[in-house]
Structure formats: C-alpha cells, structure tokens
Amino acid sequence: xxxxxxxxxxxxxxxxxxxxxxxxxxxxxxxxxxxxxxxxxxxxxxxxxxxxxxxxxxxxxxxxxxxxxxxxxxxxxxxxxxxxxxxxxxxxxxxxxxxxxxxxxxxxxxxxxxxxxxxxxxxxxxxxxxxxxxxxxxxxxxxxxxxxxxxxxxxxxxxxxxxxxxxxxxxxxxxxxxxxxxxxxxxxxxxxxxxxxxxxxxxxxxxxxxxxxxxxxxxxxxxxxxxxxxxxxxxxxxxxxxxxxxxxxxxxxxxxxx
Amino acid sequence: xxxxxxxxxxxxxxxxxxxxxxxxxxxxxxxxxxxxxxxxxxxxxxxxxxxxxxxxxxxxxxxxxxxxxxxxxxxxxxxxxxxxxxxxxxxxxxxxxxxxxxxxxxxxxxxxxxxxxxxxxxxxxxxxxxxxxxxxxxxxxxxxxxxxxxxxxxxxxxxxxxxxxxxxxxxxxxxxxxxxxxxxxxxxxxxxxxxxxxxxxxxxxxxxxxxxxxxxxxxxxxxxxxxxxxxxxx
Amino acid sequence: xxxxxxxxxxxxxxxxxxxxxxxxxxxxxxxxxxxxxxxxxxxxxxxxxxxxxxxxxxxxxxxxxxxxxxxxxxxxxxxxxxxxxxxxxxxxxxxxxxxxxxxxxxxxxxxxxxxxxxxxxxxxxxxxxxxxxxxxxxxxxxxxxxxxxxxxxxxxxxxxxxxxxxxxxxxxxxxxxxxxxxxxxxxxxxxxxxxxxxxxxxxxxxxxxxxxxxxxxxxxxxxxxxxxxxxxxxxxxxxxxxxxxxxxxxxxxxxxxxxxxxxxxxxxxxxxxxxxxxx
Numbered sequence: 077x078x079x080x081x082x083x084x085x086x087x088x089x090x091x092x093x094x095x096x097x098x099x100x101x102x103x104x105x106x107x108x109x110x111x112x113x114x115x116x117x118x119x120x121x122x123x124x125x126x127x128x129x130x131x132x133x134x135x136x137x138x139x140x141x142x143x144x145x146x147x148x149x150x151x152x153x154x155x156x157x158x159x160x161x162x163x164x165x166x167x168x169x170x171x172x173x174x175x176x177x178x179x180x181x182x183x184x185x186x187x188x189x190x191x192x193x194x195x196x197x198x199x200x201x202x203x204x205x206x207x208x209x210x211x212x213x214x215x216x217x218x219x220x221x222x223x224x225x226x227x228x229x230x231x232x233x234x235x236x237x238x239x240x241x242x243x244x245x246x247x248x249x250x251x252x253x254x255x256x257x258x259x260x261x262x263x264x265x266x267x268x269x270x271x272x273x274x275x276x277x278x279x280x281x282x283x284x285x286x287x288x289x290x291x292x293x294x295x296x297x298x299x300x301x302x303x304x305x306x307x308x309x310x311x312x313x314x315x316x317x318x319x320x321x322x323x324x325x326x327x328x329x330x331x332x333x334x
Numbered sequence: 335x336x337x338x339x340x341x342x343x344x345x346x347x348x349x350x351x352x353x354x355x356x357x358x359x360x361x362x363x364x365x366x367x368x369x370x371x372x373x374x375x376x377x378x379x380x381x382x383x384x385x386x387x388x389x390x391x392x393x394x395x396x397x398x399x400x401x402x403x404x405x406x407x408x409x410x411x412x413x414x415x416x417x418x419x420x421x422x423x424x425x426x427x428x429x430x431x432x433x434x435x436x437x438x439x440x441x442x443x444x445x446x447x448x449x450x451x452x453x454x455x456x457x458x459x460x461x462x463x464x465x466x467x468x469x470x471x472x473x474x475x476x477x478x479x480x481x482x483x484x485x486x487x488x489x490x491x492x493x494x495x496x497x498x499x500x501x502x503x504x505x506x507x508x509x510x511x512x513x514x515x516x517x518x519x520x521x522x523x524x525x526x527x528x529x530x531x532x533x534x535x536x537x538x539x540x541x542x543x544x545x546x547x548x549x550x551x552x553x554x555x556x557x558x559x560x561x562x563x564x565x566x567x568x
Numbered sequence: 569x570x571x572x573x574x575x576x577x578x579x580x581x582x583x584x585x586x587x588x589x590x591x592x593x594x595x596x597x598x599x600x601x602x603x604x605x606x607x608x609x610x611x612x613x614x615x616x617x618x619x620x621x622x623x624x625x626x627x628x629x630x631x632x633x634x635x636x637x638x639x640x641x642x643x644x645x646x647x648x649x650x651x652x653x654x655x656x657x658x659x660x661x662x663x664x665x666x667x668x669x670x671x672x673x674x675x676x677x678x679x680x681x682x683x684x685x686x687x688x689x690x691x692x693x694x695x696x697x698x699x700x701x702x703x704x705x706x707x708x709x710x711x712x713x714x715x716x717x718x719x720x721x722x723x724x725x726x727x728x729x730x731x732x733x734x735x736x737x738x739x740x741x742x743x744x745x746x747x748x749x750x751x752x753x754x755x756x757x758x759x760x761x762x763x764x765x766x767x768x769x770x771x772x773x774x775x776x777x778x779x780x781x782x783x784x785x786x787x788x789x790x791x792x793x794x795x796x797x798x799x800x801x802x803x804x805x806x807x808x809x810x811x812x813x814x815x816x817x818x819x820x821x822x823x824x825x826x827x828x829x830x831x832x833x834x835x836x837x838x839x840x841x842x843x844x845x846x847x
Contacts, residue, residue: 151466171472181467184485184567193481197472225567245471421646421804429806431647432601432632513632516615531751532610533758533776 099248100164100172101127101280103148108157110143110304118143119304120157129296130281132312134288136332140304141284142253148282149175149251171198174242175251178258180234182226187218187237190226194241212240216270232263239270250274252283256290268294288328292316300324302332337535344540349547356541360548363521366434366508367501370441371449374497378446379483379490382453387461387475397454403447408440409506415440416510432513437521440507445497452493456486488564495556502549522548599628600811603640603648606749607720608794609633611769611838616831621818627811635749637717643667643797646804649812654767654794655719668797672820675828675839676793679723680771681784682754683709683763691763697787698731705733708742710762714753715745719792724765727789754780767792772833794839796820819843 103125110118118140125131133141146152148159150170161169182190188209195205213219216236221229226237235255242250252271256264272294275281285291291298291312298315300308300323307321319325326332348356385397417423419431419439430436460482461475468478483490505523512519514528522545529538608614609631618629632642636653643651644667651668653659662668681700683691689709694700704711713735714721728735735743744762746753750770757764758778766774771782796816801807818824825841832838 146466149470151469170470173470175467175470177467181464183464183481184487194471197477227568228566241471421806423645426646432630513630513634515630515632518630530755531606531749533751533754533774535776 097167097172097248098163098165099127100161100167100169101125101248102162103249104158104160104162105148106158106160108147108154108159110140110147110152111155116155117304118147118154121301121304121306122157123299123306123309125280125282127280130275130294131283131297131299132291132295133282133284133299133301134291134315134327135301135307136327139301141301143304144299144301145175145251145253145282145284149173151175172248173251174245174247174249175253176235176238176242176255178254180231180238182234182237185226186223187213187226187229188222190237191241191244194245198245200245208244212244215273216240216243217266230263232259232266235259235263235267236270239267239274243270243274247279249280249282252281254284254286257286264290288316300327302327337539340536341539341543344536345543345547348540348544356544358517359520359522359525360544362434362519363502363523363545364548366437366441366521367498369438370445370501371494371498373438373442374445374449375494377442378449378497379453380479381446382450382455383457383479383483385450385454386457387479397451400447400451400454404451406444406447407506408444408504409510411443412440412507412510415443415507419511431511432515432519434512434519436511437508437519440511441501441504444504444507445501448497448500449493452496453483453486453490456489456493457482460486488560488568491556491560495553498552499549502545598626598811599630600649600808600815601647602629602631602650602652602815603638603642604631604633604652605636605639605654605719606633606751607718607767607770608652608654610751611767611773612833613769613828613831613839617824617827620827621815621824625814625818627814629815635714635716636719636722643799646799646807649799649808650815651797651799652794653719654792655722656793656795658719658722659795659797662797667800667803669800671795671797672816673843674794674796674819675825675841675843676791677768677839678785679720679765679790679792680768680782681763681765682757682771682780683783684761684779685781686779687783689763691783694784695787697727697784697789700784701728701731701733704742704763705731705735705740708740710757710760711735711743712753712757712760712762712764713743713745714750715747716749718749720750720765720767723790723792727765730789769833769838772836772838793842 105121105123108118108121109116121144133144135141143152147154150159183193185193191209191212192205195208200208209222210219213222216239218233218236218240221233226234229237255271256267259267268290271281271283283295295312298308298310298312299306300310300315300319300321302323307323308315308319310320315324316328319328323332385393385400415436416431418425419428419436420426421431430439464478464482468481473481503523505527508519508521509524509527512521512524514520514524522541526538526541526545529535529541604614614631618631622628632639632648634642636655636658639648639651639653640658640662642648643662651659651662652674659671663671681691681697683689689703689707691700691703694703713724736745744756744760746756750766751774753764754766754770754774755776756762758776758780761779763783796819798809798812798816799807801809820843825843828839828841829837
C-alpha cells in the first residue's frame, strides 16, 4: 500500500534521539543457559555486544533466536549464567531498551493513546508527551491516523506504530523479533527504513530474521545460533562469503535442519 | 389462561397510570441493585485482576471457591447477613437490619463473585496476549491492571450486566434482611412474592412483567452502546 | 458514537446518584419495628389501622410480617420492638423467658377449615373440628398444612392431636406440609383441591380460591387469640420503649379497639377486639 512507503525524509530531532543518559552498553552475556519443560533450550551462550553495529541473529527454526532476544532484554531469566549491561550502573537497564514483536501488540485505544501510554510508563510528564507523539507519528507516516483506533490500521501500519511507540521512548537498544515476517514487501520496506533511521540516530539494533536478504542489507554483524548454542559471531559480509562453521555454511545453503 | 391475560392488562394499567406505589417500589429496586453492583465492581474488578496476575500458594483453591460462589443461593446469603446484622449478632449495633443498606450489602455479596470470576478470566486471557509487550515497556503486573481493565471494558460490561441481572432477580436475600416492609424495604421481587402469598396472581404476574420490561430496557440500552463502541475499538 | 456513550453513562450515573440520595426512609426518627405474622398483615388490618396511629402520634410503624415462629425469633434477638402474634402458649413462654415485658390480649378471630366444594371427605356435616379431621384422615383426602411453626400451624397440630390423629407420619401421602406461609399453602390447596386450615381474615382476602370454600366453622376450639408484647429492654437496651409502649397503649385503648372492630373484609367484620380494660 502506498501509505506504507510515504514518509518524510529522515531527520534527527531532540524528540527522538536516544536519551543522553550514559549508555548501558556493552551487553555482556556470560555462560547463559535456559531450561524449560525439562529441556535445555539455550546452552552455555557467551558473547559481548559493543555500541555501534547493527546485529542480526540468524539460525534455523527452533534454534533459540527469540529466546536469546528475550534473555537479553530481560523478559526471561537465565537458568544459569548472567546477562550484564556493563554501562548501566544503578539504572534499570530495561528502561533504556525497547522491543518490537513479530505481531504488533496494541491496546484498544487510538494510535496516539498507545504511544501516550508508553510515554507515561517511562515517566514522561503529560505536557511533554504531545510533541513527542506528533513527531514520531509524522516520522513514521502515521500522522493522519493519530485519532484512529489502533486496531483499525493495516498490518504494516500497526507494525510502524509499534516502532513509533518504541522510538518515542528514546531507547538506547532496540530488540526486534522478526519484525517484518508478517508484512507485505511495501510495508517491509517502510519498516526497514524506520529501523535504519533509528540506527543512524544512535539506537543499537539487535534483530532476528528469516530473511537472509534483509539481514545482508540491514545488518553489520551476525550472531549465528544453532540448537541453542552460539556458533559464530561474524561481520556480515564475512558470514555470507566465508562462514566459519560447517553448520553456518549448510544453513546458508538452506540445508540445515533442526 | 385468564390469569396470564389479566396479568398483561394489570401490567399495562400499572405502567400507564404511573402508580405511585409502583414508582416507589421500582425506585427502591433500582437503587438497591445498582448500588450493590457498584460495590461489587469496586471489590470484584481489582480482586479478579489480582487473582489473574499473581501466583501464590492456594491460588487455585481460591479460584475454584470463587467460581463456586457464583452459585450461592440468595436465601443462604440472606440468612448469613441477617445473623451478622441482627441485634443479637456481631454487627447488631449498626442497626442496619430491615433497611435498604442491609439489602445492598446482601446483594453485593451475591454479585461480587460473578464480577470477580469473570474479570479474572478476562484479565488472565489479556495478560497472555499483552504481558511481554507491557513488561518490555516497563509495566509491572500491578501497574498494568488499570490498562488491562480498560482494554477489557466490553467484556467487563457483560460481566457487570450479569451481576445486575442476578441482583435484580433475587428475592431470598432481600426478603430476609429487608423484611419487605411497606414503603421502606419493599422491592419489586418481594412485592411479587407478597402478592403471590395473597393469592393475587394476576397482580403478581403484572408486577413481574414490569420487572422484566425494565430489565429488557436496561439490557437493550447497554447492548446498543456496547456493540457500537466495540465495533470501533476491536 | 462518542456522544451516545457519554449520554448513556451520564444517564446511568444520574440514575444511580438520584436513587442513592433519595431520602432513606430509615432517616425517619420516630419509628418502631413490629414483628407480626403474615396472616395478620395479609388480612389488610395493618393497612387500615396503622395510618391512623401514625397520623395521631407521628410514629411510623414498620411491620415485618413473617411466620409466628420467625416473628418470635426476631423479637428474641431484639430485632423488633414489639411482638404481635397469635399463639398464646408461645407468647407466655416468651414472657416467662424474660424476653417480654407484659402480654396484652388484643383481639380474636377464628380459624376455618376450607375444602373442595365437592367435599369428598364429607366434612360439611361434621359437628366439631375434630370430627372433620377424622373424616379427612379416614378418607385420606388431600390436606395442605403450613408446616412452618406458625401460630396457624401450631393450632392445626393441636387440633389433630385433639382428634387423636398424627398426620405427619411418612406413610400419610395425603398430608402435605408446604413449609410456607398461609397464602402459599392456600395456593397449594387450591391447586390440589385439598382441605386446609386457615384464619378467616386471610381466607376472605385470598384471591385464588379456585374450587375451595369454607367447609367447617364455629367450633370454639377454632378460636384464635392475638396478643401484643413489648420486647424487654433489660435484655435489649436499644428497644424503643416509649414509642413501643405508646403503640401498645393505643392498640388496647378504646380508640384502637374500636377501629379493630370497624375493619371489614368484604362487608364482614374480620377481628373482634377483646383487650381487658386496665390490664
């Protein structure tokens, strides 16, 4: 749909740049395991994510990509090991992060009210919320829908709203779990643009996807996961041209099964 | 068949004449049942939400118990409240027996389990859908309760209507704690019971028709508003 | 759409607030609670008598009309100021137990036996109530009893005893104890075409007679005496002694007694005043 493509030229504004509080990065994941239903789903995973690059987590179905995101974000607690935001100090690290899911989760309110709620949770005073909401809505091409019921929007528009809502809270880190898997190509393109803009303005992007093309175009490094283990952490071009592990090579050829 | 046809005629006469007695009785019925429902909502909504979101030992037992309470026989509730409010009972000093307040309390006890049990189910289902996103945004389960209740507003309206239905239909509790005193605690249902006991079945049925009509009007109005609002927000 | 919703909520709020702030009848300062029986209330006597008392004294009389057993229980619990029932042995026990101050005769009426016009048991020829009951038991004709510990019920059981019959045995399927008030029991009798015992006033006013009529009356044992008692403030200090005593004094006064005699149902005198002067 044309609506999904139209948006204003990206421009950084004070309303949307990540808060000037000290960065909570780097993220250090240390020997993290996660058990559920009697099975070990994440097995002894360790890596560090510094500020800067866009990270994409790749792997076959059921590898544990979504679990890894949730463990990093704090929605799940590791059964062993630690997730440490080394720059966080006394801050609650989750407040400086946001997450967008494959299917947008929106309240039964207007578009603007959904963003307002997120801002309220972040302690933004009522007077300050209006300009922020206007800003993110216009930057995501949703300004005309401000007073519409959020659930009346198309799939692509709803996902843009999820992003706008995240953007409004100025996250230092943005987790995205297959954000375009349910969208048509036009909406996918629009969403990718928004993510890139947020990256340009300083938000650390950590994303999972099944779309290898998308990964190649919009990521700088890859975390390759298979059967709950981290197999590789590689710069993007190196991963696609010369993967380090046999599993990664098989995966790229579409031959890796869970 | 004569009783029934006579009943419709009686009902019509009562309504058209705006019989003063009838207005008084209807007014009291509405006051008692609406107040009881308001109380039940005040207690039942947070209680249901709390049970939905927080796990603790014995929670399942409480949920089962709460669901069972939906079937509390009104006459039993009336008896228990009477024993509490009787001058010989623990709360006798309050002097609440045989007053509308006592009736409101008894009906609130009847309605709260309905509101709480239905709220619990609705909020639990919503939390399944919303919990990750809300926690990601920084909402604790406790902090999320108002947002969840507001989001569930259409289903909750149905729960409240169910509670109102139960309150306005029962006679056992209000008869015992109210005493069916003329001009003081006589409501639609107790008035109907009285006319039955006098053998005036046509009048009793006529009053019953008035009661059903009232209930229909309230439900129809609520339904219309709800359906239109729901179409917009869901 | 928004407007409709706002309107609706506003209407509901107005309704709740309006009814909630309606002057609570409880706020009336001068009132007494009288525990009495359904038969007395259903006879219409209170609707006739009480407004005259209230007009004269400004005291509101709130009658809670239940079965005699329940009325006495209410009085025992102190949930009423005055007890006004019709079973002398129970009333005397009430006094003996220290729950009441003093018992006064007020009025009497009588019980009648009702039954189907066709009178299958042949009660109409009976000379005494006991005879009538024996005929009913012998023919196993349906009989509807209140079975609810009321004054009427206690009288009925005394009559059976006087006839030397125990109808309550499990084998007696013709005898139905409804456990309900007089009206409900008469509804059952009317529906079943059964015999029953009722006070005359309730019968005169009862609107669902069906095929039933009075089949026996006049036996002196069917005499039904009403008594009035002030609940003892020594047991229940909150009892409204002055207001309650005012009511009792009025009921047994010439004025109250005269009005009782004046009350008619369908042109017939329903109650016969018999308070002892100066007692």
